[in-house]
Amino acid sequence: MSSSVRTLRIEISSEPRLLHVLRGVVKYRAKQAGFSDSDADCLAMAISEAASNVIRHTLGNRHDDRFALEVNTYPDRMEFILEDTGPKVQPESIRPRALEDVRPGGLGTYFIKCFVDASSYDESFPNGNRLKLVKYLSPKVADRHESAGPDHG
Amino acid sequence: MKVLVRITDNNTIIDCTGDVDLYSSPQLREKLLESMRGANSRVLVNMSGVSYIDSSGIATLVEGLQLSQKTRTRFGLFGLRSNARSVLELARLNKVFAIFDNEQEALEKISSTEPFSGLA
Numbered sequence: 491m492s493s494s495v496r497t498l499r500i501e502i503s504s505e506p507r508l509l510h511v512l513r514g515v516v517k518y519r520a521k522q523a524g525f526s527d528s529d530a531d532c533l534a535m536a537i538s539e540a541a542s543n544v545i546r547h548t549l550g551n552r553h554d555d556r557f558a559l560e561v562n563t564y565p566d567r568m569e570f571i572l573e574d575t576g577p578k579v580q581p582e583s584i585r586p587r588a589l590e591d592v593r594p595g596g597l598g599t600y601f602i603k604c605f606v607d608a609s610s611y612d613e614s615f616p617n618g619n620r621l622k623l624v625k626y627l628s629p630k631v632a633d634r635h636e637s638a639g640p641d642h643g
Numbered sequence: 644m645k646v647l648v649r650i651t652d653n654n655t656i657i658d659c660t661g662d663v664d665l666y667s668s669p670q671l672r673e674k675l676l677e678s679m680r681g682a683n684s685r686v687l688v689n690m691s692g693v694s695y696i697d698s699s700g701i702a703t704l705v706e707g708l709q710l711s712q713k714t715r716t717r718f719g720l721f722g723l724r725s726n727a728r729s730v731l732e733l734a735r736l737n738k739v740f741a742i743f744d745n746e747q748e749a750l751e752k753i754s755s756t757e758p759f760s761g762l763a
Contacts, residue, residue: 601697
């Protein structure tokens with residue numbers, strides 16, 4: 491790994507009451523990396539939504555499990571990697587709901603899409619899921635091989 | 644998060660404080676749905692103390708809106724901070740909910756708003 495990368499990795503219980511800790515970590519690191527308060531808030535929300543989906547959908551609301559968040563800070567971007575040990579997610583099945591369809595749920599995907607530049611699942615990850623979310627410090631077109639929309643609801 | 648319910652005249656006001664996320668939104672949901680099924684015909688959520696709201700919190704509010712249609716309750720939100728307002732705007736729900744700047748305006752205008760207009 492390049493020396494220009496700063497990495498923080500935390501493992502956290504799948505208890506929803508700890509989501510605010512994740513948000514705090516993401517916001518702190520994002521501000522350190524040079525993101526504005528507003529962008530840091532948006533990133534914190536995106537990662538919190540993704541983690542919520544890990545808890546709700548991938549781990550089946552089991553609160554005695556664990557997952558990991560790795561935050562990699564590069565000079566031009568931040569990468570957030572969520573790893574869990576749940577059943578494999580089928581990325582093609584994950585779609586945000588249409589906004590005109592006013593009903594509870596289905597907005598998590600949409601918020602993540604709004605707040606990150608790219609997302610992708612590492613299909614080679616052996617046991618569980620490895621989701622990468624990327625946000626550039628300045629606007630940049632996401633790689634065509636990466637897609638947005640990494641959650642269930 | 645703290646959720647307190649106040650009853651005044653024909654109004655139920657739910658004071659919500661803190662982060663509304665996957666952990667805390669069930670508390671808001673319980674109070675909101677209970678209020679919708681109660682005797683008062685107007686239910687307002689005071690969001691002036693809400694520092695963060697995520698998709699589960701928004702889902703709770705949408706569920707409340709849907710139930711208000713069934714129970715013929717007038718339902719509104721007031722005191723939204725800029726971040727909560729931005730999230731509702733991003734989800735294009737700012738036109739679906741009756742949103743007021745403060746409690747006084749909410750109490751004055753909730754009766755004259757078109758009920759249930761946000762849902763098909």
